[in-house]
Amino acid sequence: MTATAARPRSFDLARAADYAAPGALVVVWIAFFIATPHFLTLSNIGDLLVASSILAVLALGQQFAVVVAGIDLSVGANLPWAAALLGATATAGVPLGLAILIAIAGSVVVGVVNGFLVGYLKMTDFIVTLGSLSVVSGITLLLTEGNTVAVSSPFLQAIALDGIGPVRWFWLIALAAAVLVWFTLFRTRAGTHLLAVGGGSDAALGSGIPVRRVRLAAYAASGLLCGVAGVMLVARNGGADPSLQTNYLLSSIAAVVLGGSSLFGGKASVVGSVTGAVLLTSLVNGFTIIGISQYFQTIAVGAVVLLAALLARFRK
Amino acid sequence: MTSETKYLIEARDLVKSFDAVRALDGLTAGFAEGEVTAIVGDNGAGKSTLVRCLTGVHPPTEGQLLFRGEPIRLSSPQAARDLGIETVYQDLGLIDDLAVWQNLFLNRELLRPVPLLGVLDRPRMIRESRDILGGLDVNVPSVRTTVRRMSGGQRQSIAIARAVTWGRSLVIMDEPTAALGVRETAAVEKLILSLRDRGVTVLIISHDLEQVMRVADTVVVLRRGRAVARRPVADVTGDRLVGLITGTISEAA
Numbered sequence: 001m002t003a004t005a006a007r008p009r010s011f012d013l014a015r016a017a018d019y020a021a022p023g024a025l026v027v028v029w030i031a032f033f034i035a036t037p038h039f040l041t042l043s044n045i046g047d048l049l050v051a052s053s054i055l056a057v058l059a060l061g062q063q064f065a066v067v068v069a070g071i072d073l074s075v076g077a078n079l080p081w082a083a084a085l086l087g088a089t090a091t092a093g094v095p096l097g098l099a100i101l102i103a104i105a106g107s108v109v110v111g112v113v114n115g116f117l118v119g120y121l122k123m124t125d126f127i128v129t130l131g132s133l134s135v136v137s138g139i140t141l142l143l144t145e146g147n148t149v150a151v152s153s154p155f156l157q158a159i160a161l162d163g164i165g166p167v168r169w170f171w172l173i174a175l176a177a178a179v180l181v182w183f184t185l186f187r188t189r190a191g192t193h194l195l196a197v198g199g200g201s202d203a204a205l206g207s208g209i210p211v212r213r214v215r216l217a218a219y220a221a222s223g224l225l226c227g228v229a230g231v232m233l234v235a236r237n238g239g240a241d242p243s244l245q246t247n248y249l250l251s252s253i254a255a256v257v258l259g260g261s262s263l264f265g266g267k268a269s270v271v272g273s274v275t276g277a278v279l280l281t282s283l284v285n286g287f288t289i290i291g292i293s294q295y296f297q298t299i300a301v302g303a304v305v306l307l308a309a310l311l312a313r314f315r316k
Numbered sequence: 317m318t319s320e321t322k323y324l325i326e327a328r329d330l331v332k333s334f335d336a337v338r339a340l341d342g343l344t345a346g347f348a349e350g351e352v353t354a355i356v357g358d359n360g361a362g363k364s365t366l367v368r369c370l371t372g373v374h375p376p377t378e379g380q381l382l383f384r385g386e387p388i389r390l391s392s393p394q395a396a397r398d399l400g401i402e403t404v405y406q407d408l409g410l411i412d413d414l415a416v417w418q419n420l421f422l423n424r425e426l427l428r429p430v431p432l433l434g435v436l437d438r439p440r441m442i443r444e445s446r447d448i449l450g451g452l453d454v455n456v457p458s459v460r461t462t463v464r465r466m467s468g469g470q471r472q473s474i475a476i477a478r479a480v481t482w483g484r485s486l487v488i489m490d491e492p493t494a495a496l497g498v499r500e501t502a503a504v505e506k507l508i509l510s511l512r513d514r515g516v517t518v519l520i521i522s523h524d525l526e527q528v529m530r531v532a533d534t535v536v537v538l539r540r541g542r543a544v545a546r547r548p549v550a551d552v553t554g555d556r557l558v559g560l561i562t563g564t565i566s567e568a569a
Contacts, residue, residue: 192418196422
């Protein structure tokens with residue numbers, strides 16, 4: 001049997017696409033470093049990474065939906081839903097630890113419902129999560145009557161502001177999430193089945209993998225990490241804002257795509273998704289320091305995503 | 317071969333209707349243990365339907381399946397798998413973005429003795445994958461490469477290797493070389509012959525009569541949903557097979 005000589009041209013572009021996020025991150029950091037002395041400072045990079053942590057956790061959740069060839073649009077509402085649950089329960093006098101668990105569990109419930117509709121009722125992922133985006137957002141607004149709830153907890157404050165020496169808690173949470181997701185995807189049976197279902201659901205079914213259950217689990221995992229991100233958001237903001245988080249939604253998908261995961265499923269890159277999250281946050285952070293209008297920021301983020309999609313075209 | 321032959325799996329008066337169409341119309345045929353049996357027949361003769369009955373995809377409408385002489389009901393593909401019946405489908409059922417070893421152990425992953433977590437024993441699966449492919453003389457650059465980067469023949473060989481590894485009793489191949497070039501076909505045929513030498517029971521569907529003559533021990537001819545002949549390959553010629561398939565020669569099965 002002859003050795004397969006891969007087509008050289010597309011091979012190089014595929015390689016380029018795999019390293020799009022780290023490469024772009026270096027370029028963006030150098031550009032901002034040249035543009036302003038305030039970007040590449042220890043304190044700014046520290047804050048930038050803290051801001052990236054929430055998006056990174058969210059993107060890691062999105063990664064689960066994307067790896068089974070799906071998408072989770074509901075995170076835009078699931079994130080404030082977790083925050084609102086934490087706010088409501090904490091204000092009602094529920095002990096903080098329990099309130100955090102309830103918030104995360106609430107997000108898991110949203111994920112399980114999504115996963116049931118997509119996996120068992122075979123509804124289109126895009127429509128299902130678009131629908132639950134709207135439903136969950138409405139429920140959140142009903143729960144909070146549209147008001148931001150202040151959550152004054154020294155514990156949450158400490159998580160957002162402190163750390164072990166220079167290492168901030170938020171980084172560690174994101175790092176722990178990344179390691180766990182990596183381990184799950186690449187070192188466990190469940191992860192193999194997630195990749196298999198995303199890579200070819202017929203073949204997966206043919207080998208006896210419970211495809212429906214695997215899909216459900218993927219959306220549940222997305223919900224779980226969304227809940228964790230929601231708690232982090234409350235810690236960082238000192239309160240629960242019930243409004244829809246479309247920026248976080250788009251950025252979470254963008255981070256995964258930038259990271260080199262295939263939207264057609266079956267390919268995942270945990271390092272890529274985290275790098276993608278840092279890259280997108282860096283753009284916003286740098287623009288803010290330089291004083292470029294935030295309207296340009298959304299354009300830049302969108303342009304980067306389109307560029308990543310273009311690169312992904314050549315990966316096939 | 318006579319009717320005294322020990323059949324591994326046997327179909328008796330099998331009928332499978334799809335609405336008004338009788339895809340299988342009282343088919344009776346046996347597949348002997350340790351042999352390569354080829355099923356030949358024109359389009360619509362019922363080859364694929366028979367395979368789907370044997371793999372539990374389509375339970376038959378009427379009739380009986382016997383496995384080692386015992387009547388069985390194959391209500392699902394899992395039921396067939398539990399009996400050690402594995403199938404290599406035309407689309408191969410491989411996951412392109414997973415490595416060769418992951419495909420070989422798909423849904424049969426070896427785990428480390430850690431409770432609940434399902435932690436993969438990667439070194440062991442990689443090692444055993446090398447042994448499996450090496451034992452079958454299947455050459456791949458590395459079992460850690462993704463299947464996407466394999467040639468058509470390599471993919472076919474991997475799919476067959478997987479079926480052989482888990483198919484303790486019977487390996488069914490549906491047109492295993494239909495999509496392959498000459499050299500790759502030769503390699504896959506060599507693999508099938510080595511399976512025969514190892515005593516694996518193989519059932520192969522093929523349109524290529526010369527291939528049937530090369531790799532099979534016995535050939536079963538289907539026509540209009542019935543088995544019209546069962547002959548040792550040594551006793552038939554290509555012309556005679558064509559006659560049996562088209563119906564210009566008829567004789568009792």
